[in-house]
Amino acid sequence: MKVFLIGCGDIARHHGRAVVRLGGEVIGGFDISETSAKLVSQEFGCPTCTYGEIEDYVVKADYVVISTPPTKRLDYVEMVLRHHIPLYMEKPVACTMEDAMKIKAMADQYDAKIMVGFAHYYRPAYRKMLELVKTGMFGEPVDIAFSRLSPGFGFHAKNLGASWRTDPNLACGMTVESVSHDWKLITAMAGGFDTIACNYAGTIASVPKFDNHTSITIRLRNGAIGTIAASWACDIPTCSRAYIGTKGSIFLTGEGMFEFTKLTWKTEDMPYAESIQFNDSYDHATGDVIYYAHEAFQKSLREGSEFETPLSDGISALIYSLAAKKSSEEQVTVKVPDWGEVASVLG
Numbered sequence: 168m169k170v171f172l173i174g175c176g177d178i179a180r181h182h183g184r185a186v187v188r189l190g191g192e193v194i195g196g197f198d199i200s201e202t203s204a205k206l207v208s209q210e211f212g213c214p215t216c217t218y219g220e221i222e223d224y225v226v227k228a229d230y231v232v233i234s235t236p237p238t239k240r241l242d243y244v245e246m247v248l249r250h251h252i253p254l255y256m257e258k259p260v261a262c263t264m265e266d267a268m269k270i271k272a273m274a275d276q277y278d279a280k281i282m283v284g285f286a287h288y289y290r291p292a293y294r295k296m297l298e299l300v301k302t303g304m305f306g307e308p309v310d311i312a313f314s315r316l317s318p319g320f321g322f323h324a325k326n327l328g329a330s331w332r333t334d335p336n337l338a339c340g341m342t343v344e345s346v347s348h349d350w351k352l353i354t355a356m357a358g359g360f361d362t363i364a365c366n367y368a369g370t371i372a373s374v375p376k377f378d379n380h381t382s383i384t385i386r387l388r389n390g391a392i393g394t395i396a397a398s399w400a401c402d403i404p405t406c407s408r409a410y411i412g413t414k415g416s417i418f419l420t421g422e423g424m425f426e427f428t429k430l431t432w433k434t435e436d437m438p439y440a441e442s443i444q445f446n447d448s449y450d451h452a453t454g455d456v457i458y459y460a461h462e463a464f465q466k467s468l469r470e471g472s473e474f475e476t477p478l479s480d481g482i483s484a485l486i487y488s489l490a491a492k493k494s495s496e497e498q499v500t501v502k503v504p505d506w507g508e509v510a511s512v513l514g
Contacts, residue, residue, distance in 0.1 A: 170228055253281075259484060282460075305412035314405070342378055365492070
């Protein structure tokens with residue numbers, strides 16, 4: 168497939184590599200940074216374009232990838248959707264509900280095909296975890312415990328390099344930008360939420376709205392409880408994603424924020440726990456992680472099937488993230504709509 172990239176940063180190049188690996192072609196790229204655009208051009212042997220030329224490339228593409236900061240993408244989204252070209256959109260879809268609803272309105276107007284890039288949902292280790300949970304072997308959910316801690320942006324109160332994440336004009340913080348992944352992974356296994364309570368903190372004084380630590384407590388609609396502990400400023404990289412049910416438990420663990428290397432489970436009728444080792448690394452094989460998402464996207468396009476991470480998931484993730492921020496800022500527990508119930512927010 169022929170793909171056009173809007174946004175040519177580091178993650179965009181991983182998208183391009185996934186496209187090529189699947190036998191496709193990057194036909195062009197746009198970025199406000201000439202340096203970033205040049206890197207894409209050099210790697211994929213494709214032209215770059217000006218802002219005014221974007222739609223000339225959009226109409227030539229089988230689909231478009233938008234990986235610009237979520238604070239700066241409404242105009243790009245409309246440039247793609249009005250030509251009825253499928254869109255792969257990086258998460259979070261937006262930073263405000265106002266922008267998210269504008270995207271939804273455009274999607275409805277143009278009957279758009281949009282998949283949100285919750286890439287970790289498509290990874291082999293998580294897919295195996297989800298498969299086992301869905302068999303019912305662990306029973307109903309009781310406690311969903313996610314923890315992911317590692318060095319990152321704001322580590323030891325320092326900005327680790329230039330990034331839109333710590334740009335005062337673009338930053339949205341960890342709770343919106345990164346925890347969006349966790350909302351999708353949890354709801355796919357255990358269903359939607361009823362309430363969210365949160366406390367977050369940031370370690371870069373010059374960017375007060377940039378949080379890089381967050382501690383979240385949730386109550387699911389089925390009565391289960393859950394927690395998310397996340398940090399971009401921890402010296403020891405580690406992660407654990409656990410489903411504790413009425414009949415057993417399953418853990419996905421690794422030495423890094425998104426390292427999925429060991430899946431361990433035990434049910435009440437098993438004498439010993441069982442484990443599977445995975446070579447499923449985000450730190451060392453980011454391209455593989457992005458590849459699985461593009462593979463799923465292209466399969467849905469070919470078959471005309473529904474996306475497993477549609478726009479409604481992206482909006483639901485934003486609703487939950489903003490609820491978490493509201494909880495922290497106002498010191499209240501926030502009631503939220505069920506996953507996918509975007510209409511209830513509108514009205």
